[in-house]
Amino acid sequence: MDYASLKQKLQAFERQLDATLAALPSRQWASSSALRIASELYEIGAFKNSGTDRAEYLDYGYAILASHFVAGEVGYQADISREADLRQLIADLSFASHYYMIREYLYYSYNVPESMSWSFGEGRVEIRFSDKSIPRQFFTVYNDQMLGSQSHFRNFNHSAEIIRLLENEPEGVVTPNFETADPLMRAEADLKLAAYFSLIAPDSQIDLGGYSYAQFLNVYRMLLTKALYHRYLARAQDAVGAIYMPEGQLLDGIAGELGISLDIGRRILKDLVFDLDAAANRVDATYFSLMREGEPGGRIVMRPHHFATAEGLVNMLRVIAQRRPQTFLDRVSNEIGRAFVQRVKAAWEAEGFTCLSEVSLRDFDPKLPDIDLLVISCEPTLGYIIHVCELKCPVPPRWAKDQLKVLNKDSVSKAFRQVEVLQRFLRTEAGVQFLARVLPKEGHPHFRDFVVALNHLIITSDNAGMFFGAETTRAINFRTLERLLSRSDGDMALIQHILSTYDEHADEALVTTMVEFQLGSLTVAYEGVTASPLLEFPQGSWRSSPDRQAMVDAFIADGAHPFDVLELHPPDVVVNDHSIRVTADEEVPKK
Structure with a gap:
């Protein structure tokens, strides 16, 4: 089905949803009586934390019906002591909760056409995730909240x-x-x-x-x-x-x-x-x-x-x-943005990495963006690994319309384009000169000649790559990053491995389910992320390992050299011998 045809079906489906929502019986009740019963039901659901009355489920419907709850309209005075009133409002909150979720998916579908998969059959509509980054985002936020709360x-x-x-x-x-x-x-x-x-x-x-x-x-x-x-x-x-x-x-x-x-x-x-x-x-x-x-x-x-x-x-x-x-x-x-950079910088520094923030490149080209954060890791048997980090700190989202704002050209999407500009610059002679300038002045502790490996990373206030699955640069939210760094023990190899494999492991851990409800004669089934096993990072043991120095000493005693890794042709490698500077795409000088 082409997008124009799909959009027509979506709009007709949305009109049916809106009409059913408007006709809910509780919307004819006196507003404050509905507000009181809904508030009590929420608290009961939170207290019992079970079944369809659980607080998380009811709160979606509560938000959808809130404009009526506060409207001050007169009407039937519902009472929580009447079982019929309770049953009716539970049913209305249930439908409104489904409405909330379908509204989310409609927003995604209108703005990112390939994000959701819609199937319109005889008497049945099915909605599934097409873009894996969407359920992964929901899982990541849930995982961060649960593990973060346990730790905090x-x-x-x-x-x-x-x-x-x-x-x-x-x-x-x-x-x-x-x-x-x-x-x-x-x-x-x-x-x-x-x-x-x-x-x-x-x-x-x-x-x-x-x-x-x-x-x-x-x-x-x-x-x-x-x-x-x-x-x-x-x-x-x-x-x-x-x-x-x-x-x-x-x-x-x-x-x-x-x-x-x-x-x-x-x-x-x-x-x-x-x-x-x-x-x-x-x-x-x-x-x-x-x-x-x-x-x-x-x-x-x-x-x-x-x-x-x-x-x-x-x-x-x-x-x-x-x-x-x-x-x-x-x-x-601006206050939040500055503080965000400092918080992320502190998380890297706590694990022993050298960090430079808000690094200007205007001396090389006034059109180049600043680098928000440079993270430099001295690797005793290699040289240096540098993470070039772009930071974006929009206020974390609450619903689909907020989430979609990351696609605005001044939000997270801008970071990917800035990374592309920086990647091109750092492959030039001027870029290599810049890298030489930011390396420690005292030189590498073991080698006169060494390798500098570059990685690019986008760090956000919430987005973990949602809507950016086609991008090659990794995006991670700061809470996930902070937890990763705190468990890394300064092991850059562990950090890089987890950054490169996180999506795969998150997709394996997250659990989805199909939820059904009736919309007139239609059965509507939609996919959602449900409670999933938590995904914690392994505990590193690099800087605190008593064997670390012995491994470094053995590497040097065996006559090994950082240039040995070049046989593997890693991406974005720069060799620095203090006199000749080349990129990985150029010929490495013979020694």
Whole structure:
């Protein structure tokens, strides 16, 4: 089927989806009653963590229906005590969850035509991944989150103690047991914030639009501690449920605890709460964990489990970027970019590598891009291995429209073109001169003549090569890279091996399943990535190996030389003898 014909089928299918979504019975209910039941169902799903009611499943549907939840519309007053109302909203959330996933796949298909495979048969539609980089991306993010969380919280062992302390305590009352539990919950909140994506200093006074980043972070920390308290209380007392907060009381609490004025507190909450204005301005509900009832004076609704697990700092950056794009560009974007380079640089340096950041090539050609990061590894039996790294740090995505922005010419796609420019330059005489300039001045510790091997790498804030499967340059997100480096023990051979084989191993580890639902008379089946075995990197033992120096000494004693590897014709090899510099494509001078 040609793309024009496929697009017509997709558009007709999308219209049927939209019509079915609009006709869901709960969309005729009073908005706030639907919001309350959906919020309670989410928390119950999070607490039980089983079956089709699990929180992750319900949250997709919750986001799709959120614009109705906050609309303040009148109608049937649904009640959580009525089984029929519960069943209806569960069914509607279920359909909306499927709608969310199909919307994702439609966005991919319209923008990257070969990304998904669509099959339209008699009474059945099947949707599968065509581009392997898409499920690989989902798996990579899941894998990073799970392994990162296990590592980050490995020393936090106070959960059982907090539950014990709160087991018989009245809600919202300061008691001796609460005072003992409170600093433990605050410590957990700080741990969570340290794990989130935010490269801005906690005390930063950057103006985000009427309030500073530091003020926002203090409010968010306070709310996160509150969410953890209610989450623990639910486990301690089987008191599962959402929290309903009058804005005035919340603002008074912010002012009293943090010394932040009511006006500034109100501005911060405006960017943290999904409400009528957010829906009207088409700010996506996936960026929010708090909802506001739509009636005048409507309360703010918190789902404690959601707030305690959502990447709230990323969400906030997304909201600011959409609502105040110039503020984001002028005050936030460059700050994040600079900090991102320093964080990635520190990860390499921690394993003993020499790093140069923001390296200008203007002396050679003013049209050449800067090199974001040069990583130099002194290899005792070879010479040097250099990673030429391009770094791109868009705010991590929340849904398909965000993910597709990596294709914009000023985003991740630009890095691949910059790599091509740098590859051409580094193969020239001027490029070889540049490499000689950045090598350690003291020379190689063992050889006057040696080999310099070049590798190019794109390091991102999230993208692990999604939509870039045809590119030859490896892309890796910084969390995967940090974990790889921390386990490498400075072994560049291990790092290179994992970089070159990661896609293959990820594809073997990830598990997909076909999910079905009914759309009128149609059965719709779509492929999704489900819980998969975790993929951890092997633990290296190079720099810490007691045998390392003996191996190097034996290499030298045997009369071996770095030039011996040239018989293998590795790519991008440069030989440097301090007087004659040639590329791998030229003849190597005889010695």
